[in-house]
Amino acid sequence: MASPTFSDRIERIPPSGIRDVFEAAGDDAIDMGIGQPDFPTPNHAREAAVEAIRAGRADSYTPNRGLESLREAIVAKHERDQGVSVDVDDVIATAGGSEGLHLAMEAHVDAGDEVIVPDPGFVSYAALTKLAGADPVPVELRDDLTLDPAAVEDAITEDTAAFVINSPANPTGAVAPREDVAEFARIAREHDVLCISDEVYEYTVFDGDHHSPMEFDTGGNLVVVHSVSKLYSMTGWRLGWVTATSDRIDRMLRIHQYAQACASAPSQFAAEAALTGDQSVVDEMTATFKRRRDVLLDGLAEIGIDCPTPRGAFYAMPKVPDGFVDECIERGLIIVPGDAFGDGGAGHARLSYATDEATIRDALDVMADAHDAVTE
Template identity: 40%
Template sequence: MSRISSRIAAIAPSATLAVDSKAKALKAAGRPVVGFGAGEPDFPTPAYVIEAAVEAARDPRFHRYSPTNGQPALREAIVAKTKRDSGIDVSVDQVLVTNGGKQAVYNAFQTLIDAGDEVIVPAPYWTTYPEAIALAGGTTVDVFAGPEQGYKVTLEQLEAARTERTKALLFVSPSNPTGAVYSPEETAAIGAWALEHDLWVITDEIYEHLTYDEAVFTSIASATPGLEKVVILNGVAKTYAMTGWRVGWMIAPADVIKAASNLQSHSTGNVSNVAQMAALAAVAGPLDAVDEMKVAFDRRRKAMVAGLNAVPGFQCPTPKGAFYAYVDVRGALGKEYAGVTPQTSAELADFILERAEVAVVPGEAFGPSGFLRLSYALGDEDLAEGVERIRQLLS
C-alpha cells in the first residue's frame, strides 16, 4: 500500500515556484543567477499598507479567531472595490476572503466540480488550474491558442471543446502566462456563449489593473447581462506588491460562498487578521502606488520584448497585460549550441539556466512545449542583463 494517496501523488509541483526556488538556491550558493521565473513584483508593499498591519498587530481584537469568511470591514471594502473597478453590484454575503488567490482557486473548483465534470481551460494556462481541477475530480479540457491568435481562444474553439459533461469555463484576462487581454467585445461574446449553454464561468481577475497600450480590463461578469453562474477570483498580491501577505477572495452567488466558506472552515479557518487589515488599507485606498508600479512594468515590458526578439529563433508578441512575456522559441529548438541540442522548451530552459545562469519557465508548465515564460517584474538592470545573456548564449 502506498504511503501517499493516489490523489495527492498525482499532483505536479508548481513549475513556476520550482524554477524560482532553484534560482534562489543557486544565488545562495554564490552564482549570479537572474530569475525570470516568479510572478512577483520587485517593489515593496506600499508604506500605508504596512502601517495598517502594524496597527492591527498591536490591537488585541486581532489576536483572536475571526469569521471564516473574512473581516466584515474587508468584505465591505471588496464589495465597494468591485463596483468601482468592474462595475458589478455584489453583496457582502457573496464575498469570501481566502488565504491568497490560490485558495480562492482551490475553493472554487472544490465547491462547483464533481467527479467527471469537464472544465474548459484556454491554454497556455497558469500551472495551478489543472491541478486544482483534478483535485476536485474534474477533467481539464484545454483549448490552445498560439501566438498567431494573440494567445486568445475563439468561440469556434470553445464550442468544439464543449460536451454534455462540460460544467464550467475558466476565463482569465489579463492572462498569466501570456499577457493576453481580451477586448470588451471578445469578452462579451464568450460570456454570451457560456450563458447560452448554461455553463459556470470562473474568472481570475487578479491582473485587472495591469493593462497597457490600448488594452482595457473588462470583467466577463459585467460584460454579460444575465450571467448569474459566475465566480470571480481576485486578491491583493499582484496589484499592491503583496504576494507574501496571502490575501485573496472569491465572489459568487451566496449559496456558493456559503458552501466554500464551510469548506474553508475545515481547512484554514480565517485568514490572518493582521494581513486582512493590510488588505483593507490596500483595497480601500488610492491606486497611486499601483499606477507608479505600472509605469515601471510598462517600461520593462517594452525592453523585454525588444530584447527577446533580438535572440535568434525567438518570436515574442507584445503582451498587453500582467507582467509576463510568452516567447515562441520553436525556431530555436533542434539547433546545436555549444555541443547541446535542446529539443524541447524544457531542455532549452535547463540549458539557459546552466550555461547563462538565467531562470525561465518552460512552456510545458502551461501547455504545449515550444515556449518560455519570462516575468518582467524585476529590476531594469537585471532584466537587461538576463536577456542579454540569453542572446549571447543562443547567437
C-alpha cells in the same frame, strides 16, 4: 509494516515544474522566473496591519467570510472598477487567489466532470481540476496568445462543469478584449456552465482596459477569483477573495469554514487599507512594468526572437528555438519552459519582467548568447 497509502486524487497531480528551474540555475542566477512584483507592499497597508496587531484587533478569528469592513471595501472596489453592485455577503476573503481557485473547483466540480482550461495556462487550473477528481480539457490559444471563446464553446460537452479564463494572463501576458469577455459570459449563460474568472492581475494592463464577466450577464454562472497579491505587491500576505452569487458563496463557504476558518486577520486589515487607500502605487507599478516590457520586447526583437506583445501582467511568452531554455539556464538565467504551463506552451518560454531594467538588460545579453549557441 503497512505502507502508507495516499489518495488517488493526490497521485493525479505532479509537483509544479517551475521549482526545478530555480534549483538548476544556481544561487547567483539572473531571475526572470519569479511571478511576484518586486515592489514593497504599500506602507499604509503595512501600517494598518501593525496598528491592528498593536491594538489587539487581530488576535481572534474574524467572521468566516472575512471582516465586514474588508468585504465592504471589496464591494466598493467592484462598484468603482466593474460598475457592478455586489452584496457584502457574496464575498469570501480567502488565503490568496490560490484558495479562491480551490474553493471554486471543489464546490462546483465532481469526479468525471470536465473543466476547460487555457493551454498554456496557470499551473493551478489543471492541478486543482484533477484534485477535484475531474479532467482538465486544455484549449489552445490563438496566435496572439488570447483565449478564443469559439474554441471554448467547441470544447463544451455534456460533462463540462466549468471553464477557466484568466485576463490579464499568466503565463502569456495576454489581455482578453471586451468582446471576448462578453462572449465568455454568453457561453456561461447559454450552456449553463460555470465560468471561473481569475482576475488577479486586473490592475496590470498597459494597452486597453481590463474587462470582467461581472460586467455582463452570465446567468449567475460566475465565480470571480481575486487577490491583493499582484494588485498591490502583497504576495506574502496571502489574501484574496471570491465573488459569486449567494448559493455559490454558501457552498464555497462550507469548504472555507472547515479548511481555513477565516483568512489571516492581520492580512485582512492590510488588504482593506490597500483597497481603500491611495491608489497611485498601482499606477506607478503599471507604468514601471510597461517600461520594462518595452525594453524586453525591443531586446528580443534585436535578437530575432518573435514575441506577441503582452498587454498586461508582467510576463512575456516568446517562441524560442529548441534547446534555448536549457542553454539560458546553464548560463545562469532563470526562465521557465513554456510546457510547464501545458503542452500548448511547448516551443515557448515564459519570461517574467518583475525585475529591474538593468537585470532585464543582463538577461537579454544571456539570451542573445544562448540564441546564437542554439541557432548556429
